[in-house]
Each structure stands twice: as C-alpha cells, then as structure tokens.
Amino acid sequence: MTTAEKYVTAAYLVLLGAVLVYLVIIALKVARLEEEVSDLIRLARERRGG
C-alpha cells in the first residue's frame, strides 16, 4: 500500500467510523428510551391499581 493509499483509506474510514459511532449512540439511546417507557408503563399501572 502506498502512502497516498494509506491517507485516502484513513479519510474514508473517518466517515465510516463516524457513521458507526453514531449508530452505537443511537442504539444506546433507543435502549434508554425503551427502559424509560417500561418505567412509565409500570408507574401508570401502579397508579391505576392503587
């Protein structure tokens, strides 16, 4: 691999890496939202029951 090829690969990997990092952040956020929704459902059930 030439030096130019290494730099070009690095630049394209920056974009790919950013998309992957964003995907991980979104996955974590969805997991957190899921947990919050479960909490609120439990809270609503408790209120209805109590």
Place this chain on the structure above:
Amino acid sequence: MSTSLRNSTLALATAGLLVGGIALALFWAPEDADQGFSQKIFYVHVPIALTAYACFGFGAWKALRLLWTAEARYDLESYTAIHMGVIFGLLTLVTGSIWAKISWGHWWTWGERQLVLFLILFLFYSAYFMLRYSIEPGPRRERNSAVYALFGVALIPVSFLAVRIAGTILHPTIFTHEGANLPGKMLLAFCICLAGVLALAATLYRVELAGKRVDASLRELRELLA
C-alpha cells in the same frame, strides 16, 4: 407516505448513493494528473464540508422561523440541524487535515484563510451548545439560541468565499464562477458523493429529531404521572 416508510426510503437511498458514489470515486473516476491518488480524498472532504454549511444554514433558517412565528417546534429543529452541522464540521476538519498532510506535508496551516475561517465557524457553532445549556429551558432559551444561530450564518458565505477572496495557492479552488474545473467523470462521481453525504445528513437529522421528540414527550409524560 408514512414517516416510517419515508425514513426507510431515505436510509436506503443514502446507503445506495454513498456506496455507489465511493465506488465511482475510487474505481471509476480518473486519477488527478497533479495530485495522483491522494486527490480521491476530495470526494469525501468537499461533500462533507458543503453538508456542514448546509446544516448550519438549515439550522439558521429554522431559527429564523422560530423568531418569526414563535412556534416552539422550530427550536428543536434548529438545534438538531446545528448538532448535525457540528458533527459534519468536525469531519471536515479531520478529513481536511489528512488531505493537507499528504498534499502540503502539514496537518494544519494557519496561513490559509479558508481553513481558519472554517475553524472559526466550527468553534462558533460549538459554543452554541454552551450558550443553550447555560439558560433554563423555555422561551428565553429558544429566542437566545435562535438569535445566536442566525448570527453564525453570516460566517458561512465569508468562509465559503474566503479562498476566492484570498487568492492563495495552497487550498485548491475547484468551483469558480466559470463552472467546475473537473473532467466529466470526476464531476459525476463528486455529485453522487455529495448527494450521498447530504442524504446521510438528512437521515441522521430525522433520526436525531425523532429521538429528541420522543425524549421530550417522555419527560412530559413522567411529569404528568409524578
């Protein structure tokens, strides 16, 4: 068309455009006679930079709508667009530095006005978050954030035109008032890459905005149930 179907279509179009654009840029577009293979960075760096400008401009447009109509939903839309702009701005600086290193032998040069002005634009919008989170949520925060976002938009044409005004030789000028200084194959690959990166920004914007709206709704629901 439902929102879910529209988001899926946009995500699929993004993937297609990005994969197609990168394949064309790397394997189909001819190598630059002057810079050789390293010029291929152009196909990611310039679309990412133009997308950052578009995101900041879109954020400022939404800020203007907020000040004009006082509708709170524009605040979240403006904030999300600026958030995207800062992400693409950071990517512009990183890919630009990689290209600078291989082309000029330096990661960064303070002598180039376009680079410095882009850095100022990036730092200006990075400071937007500090301003935003230093004020309690509510109409005052919405208004102040909108005014700040609108001030920043003035830096976009200055940053974009800086290389033309400066007339320096380091940072190349591809698009002039006479058109694009690119052969047809390079221009086509560039346009597809640009469409792909813009579509990526649009997809991320929609996902981020939906997430922030769900967050806000859940917060409201929690307050109602408390």
